[in-house]
Amino acid sequence: MTTRKPQRATGEDFLPWIVPGAAFLIGTLFFAAWLGGTLGAAMSGAGWDPPPFGLSTLSTLVKEGPAEVWPKAGTTAIAAGMATVFGAVVAAVVVLIMLVRHRVARPSGLAGRKELAGLLPKGAAERARQLRPSLAKLGKIEADDTGNLLGNLEPNGPELRSSYEDVELDLMAPRAGKSTGIAVPRVLRARGSVLLTSNKADVYSVTRAERERVGRVWTFDPQGIAHTPRALWWDMLADAATIEGARRLAGHFVGAVNDDASKRDFWISAAQNTLTALFHAANRGKRQVGEVLAWLADPADRTPVDLLRDAGMTALADQLQGTVQGAVETRDGIYETARQCVACLLDPGIAAWISPDPDLPQFLPSQHVLSRDTLYLLSKDGGGSAAGVIAAAADSVLRSGVVAAERMGGRLDPPMTAVLDEAANVCRISDLPDLYSHFGSRGINIVTLLQSYRQGTRVWGEAGMDALWGAATIKLLGAGLDDADFVDKVSRLVGEHDVSTVSYTKSKDGRSRSTSYRLERILPADRIRALPKGTALLLATGIKPALVKLRPWYAERGAERIATAAQAEVKAITARAAEGIIR
Template sequence: MAAGTPPLLVLAAIWGLVGLVFLVWVAAWLASLLSGGDVGGFGAGWAFALFTGDTATAWPGTPTFLVVLLCLAFATGLFFAGRYAFRFVRGRFGDEGDPVRALNVGNKWVAELARPEAAEKAVRLRKHTLKGRTGKSLKQEEVGLVLGDIKLPRGRTGSRLFASWEDTILAYMAPRAGKTTGLAIPYVLDAPGPALATSNKGDVWSATARIRELRTGERVWLFDPQRITHQPQAFWWNPLGTVRTVEEAHRLAGHFVLTIDDDDSKKDMWGPAAKALISQLILAAALEGESLETVGEWLHDAKQPRPVDILFEHGFIAYAEALRETQNIVSETRDGIYTTARTAARCLDDPEIMEWVCPPKDGRELDEFNPREFVKSKQTLHLLSKSRSAAAPLIAAMTDAIFIAGEEGSEGMGGRLDPPLVAVLDEAANICKISDLPDLYSHLGSRGIIPVTILQSYRQGVRVWTENGMEAMWSAATVKVFGAGLDDHKIVDALSKLIGQHDVSTTSFSYGDGKGNHSVQLRRQEIMEGADIRRIEKGEALIFATAAQATLVKMCPWYKGKDSAAVSAAIKEAEQAITEGAQRRYGAGAGSTAVES
């Protein structure tokens, strides 16, 4: 060999030659058994006879063609076996630079999210409803909310991961990336207790309403003031029913003001004053047993004395004085405050929306929705509103009322709702703008309330909750899910840094001055660069869980689960109901709205 040849290559060549000679000897031995001939003992003498072509010494009485034939058969078999073994090892561990290999192969940090740890944790958290059970006996839907199956190299999958019954989930996914099929629908179906879902379409309701009703034996409520599903109204809810304090009125008013679409400067100028005005009128109406319809009437009369008198009568002196001061300030300022307030609460001018939050008229008998009873049941509530519509504040207010009722209910169960409440807040930045949702994330999970906030992007959340608010929600969310379609370069670059780096080896050969050199170097590089994160496939997601390494998973959409046939049938039935409802409303020939499956 040439000077400078690495010793390992020399050893490999020697042992490869020995292996080849042994292969020929095995073929000769087998040929001798088949033909009745003989074969010499394996050793240096036998190898010498082979290389010198002395077949009479190497395998006397054995046909040489049979030996050659068997050698070819062995070589072919070893070739295919080696290729299979190479592919098997490569498929199990992946290429060295493969992010799936770097993140998921040997990832022990996510063991807490998989069975059996996740099941044992579920038993500890649900001490009442799973009392006496063992982790092994739990069904999948009792363990937690399914995040997906760990993605392994070459298309394989590993353990299934679950969010626990104390986790808070924040998901970022572009439209048609699988958020409805892989998160919203499965989570509503598998909720062990009450389930809440917000949406700007009827898809989640269509897929889950009938199944939840049959599975739980309890009522499914549909709050659809804009008739997205064209279904008749079956109940009403009084947002003022629990308002008795300044804090409660102020909180309810905040849901309206957060929906103002004006530019930030105008919102900053008139927003706080408009919020104070709405809260004062809300408190006065609640104290007098009036409805939101009355609040709307008062907003159109800047000199209306009745709310001031009511606040004085009930001892809210400071609030009454503040309202009277607003009514008596210079007209330009007063008109700006009232105009902003009317814009924020424009749903109060829509009689079709008001039917859902005011006592029934014309002798209609409708049930009244009670949040406190809901959180202690296994009922389901679907809240529908078109994006950025007038009804959006009511969606936020109703969701917030259920969160408050859930916190109150948890105190009577040892501090945690059991079974837990699952709240899927799809299109949260458009139709469910709860101003302090980032702060709620810090403790809802510990109360047995599992929020799943689904956004299209980080920036979409910033527009509603500001940069500080989104940072707070990001920090408080114990499970973060990133799906396909992330196009914000700042976010993908930040995720790339959070995922971290790994060592990748590079091999180089050089030859010079009659010597060959072989070197292996290690270099650090990002496990997933921003471009890799942007290319996450539909139906897959990147999971960040507290104190765990980032993990790539294949999501578990409903159409691949055990309920696929039932959900398909439910969607078909719901589409027919939507079509019939649209025809009743608009006349024969009207079609249904599309239902995303």
């Protein structure tokens, strides 16, 4: 009769090892006592006179004690020697266990050092020299100049870094380490200009003081996330100088209120067309946001049509006039939809951030991307948020980076870092999936942080999210991914490996053992879902998947100084909030 048993431990599997195991344990203990006692006796002045290493000595040691084995030495010295050797043996066993444990912690089939050579320090440095001309002649390159720190390869390192040509997509549940292990380190370690979007002040409070040490800090906080007083203004309508720019600007406001990018009905599309015409008219006529809102409130106002005709934009003027002169019900529906899209601009506190102010410096994206400055774009999510403005500002900076890269020969050096935290809530750039790979080739190191794959599909649709997933050359999947279909898909991507199964056959002639193999998932879906906090599955283009341990900012060098500054910033935010200084 044949019974199949799994490779894991069973009573019958361990039975043949009981006697050898016991003999090895007793032998190890006896050797430690024999060596320790002999060393102790020698150190006490009795000289090196080891007793025979045999069963007779073991019997005497057990029955009569160490004094009979080493009669010329003191008991204290013998005990001290034994304790020392026993401690060394225990330490060696512990180290051995840890090494074995680390070795088996990484499931077989995942990438090791050999497969990840391009992400190891040496490979990252070589790649950085190729991508950044400014590093080509330097002897030693600082680690942060070679690429973005992803974390340490599980289970025992070394550190892994992506190149500045890579573009990254990270999916993790809330409180799984997105801010502490990814967003904050990316901002702190950035070598060039920085763009950060968020709906919370946590990353801002940790990184602001450090970024002030290397450049200017611009905080765009129209809704008082960090309760920072307004200290800049940005000309939003400057991006509407062309019809393409005006359409992109209108698309950011439409995307902020349209929950599903794959479902754009007639009213949404018509509203975007109308906003495109109004934004472009305002730019050509050097008008401001307040006048755009007035035009929306009164569809009969011919000012935007006249401004477009004066600028030679006859076709766009005719289209806007056709909308105004169409059926009243249709016209009112289009204009009402457009009004809802830009409703956040009705708040004078938000509109002030994008209106000229001679008393404040103007933020210029074209200058920012060539500096080491930092731009924080903060907004609430949900109804009434300034997400459309935030998306427009982020898109303006990113496109300015592309233009600057083209003028520099194709790539920014040093690269720009763009961290789109809460991208699905406050930074809905509609064509982000199409632009993603393009950013990497321009030296724009972009990282998009989402809570789940499904969250992305709600913004960009299934096709858009698939495009974003495919364009990202680095993907980090962290703890708390509860989408069963997506996790199973990732499990299939990780692949399968051979697992041995032991079979025993019992017959009248005795008992025989054989081994067979079957394919199993390297990382089953339940294990991916249960990844510990601070751990992530790394999917890099052209490389087998690997497990990495994120490196939170508070565990790095200089964390004490950063934490002190962060605490001071939090106190300042609290004080400003108490005083009512919001905008």
